[in-house]
Amino acid sequence: MPYEWTQEPPHDKSHWQLCLWPYRSLLxxxxxxxxxxxxxxxxxxxxxxxxxxxxxxxxxxxxxxxxxxxxxxxxxxxxGEVLEELTVDDTTAHLTRHNPKGPLQEWEANRYWVTVHLHPKGGPVENYLTLRGGDREVELGAFLDAAERLTLYDDLRRALRAD
CATH class of the missing domain: 1.20.58 (Methane Monooxygenase Hydroxylase; Chain G, domain 1)
Incomplete structure (x- = not known):
């Protein structure tokens, strides 16, 4: 999977980071x-x-x-040099998208109001994945394929509920 979970400290479920990047078939x-x-x-x-x-x-x-x-x-x-980092701590969820060209995109919301949404057919792509919190909804993992977005959706739901 082209994403990686990091927990800080190792056994603390309230502080973690998720990094996503596009799959590279040709290194x-x-x-x-x-x-x-x-x-x-x-x-x-x-x-x-x-x-x-x-x-x-x-x-x-x-x-x-x-x-x-x-x-x-x-x-x-x-x-393909895109990197998305979702960092979650006790109170905040912060998403940063590093684009290959263009400005850095950031989104932040209260952790307890953040929800993960999967739009199987209603989005621009199959299994369109979004995070909603505060007054905005942002796309996550646009470069992932449909099966990877589905797996990520399940993982994110579990991670955001773990307290």
Whole structure:
């Protein structure tokens, strides 16, 4: 699961933190291996064309394809650098969303008035998950898939009820 629970101190259920982040199927070290393998696959057919004019005709297209793939994967990594932190103590629930570009988003409410809501069909996505407290309702885990949001909903309900 792309989220992690932290309790402070270890056996105190009234102080905890939840960190959420998008799932990464291609890690940075695998990115390097993938790009290296792609370069090798591109180079193998070009080796047969060494010394011909056709090599110079094809080389810009292969270079453009390689650059486009590199750029697209880097943009995907930057967009996925989202981190949501929900910190709960005796009196307050505080949600902070670190966006890859743009301002930091924060939400705070009295812990005892915070409720977790799951909208199976009514939200923009399946199993739309929100926190409601005070005068605002905020989305949580927009980047998670439907099954992960459902699991997180159950975990959050238990955690917020534990006193």
């Amino acid at each position: 940075r070290k695998d990115f390097v291996l993938f790009m290296g393998a792609t370069a090798l696959i591109i180079a193998l057919p070009l080796i047969t064309l060494v010394g011909t004019i056709i090599l110079w005709a094809l080389l810009p297209f292969f270079a453009l394809m390689f650059w486009g793939l590199w750029t697209a994967l880097n943009i995907s990594y930057r967009r």
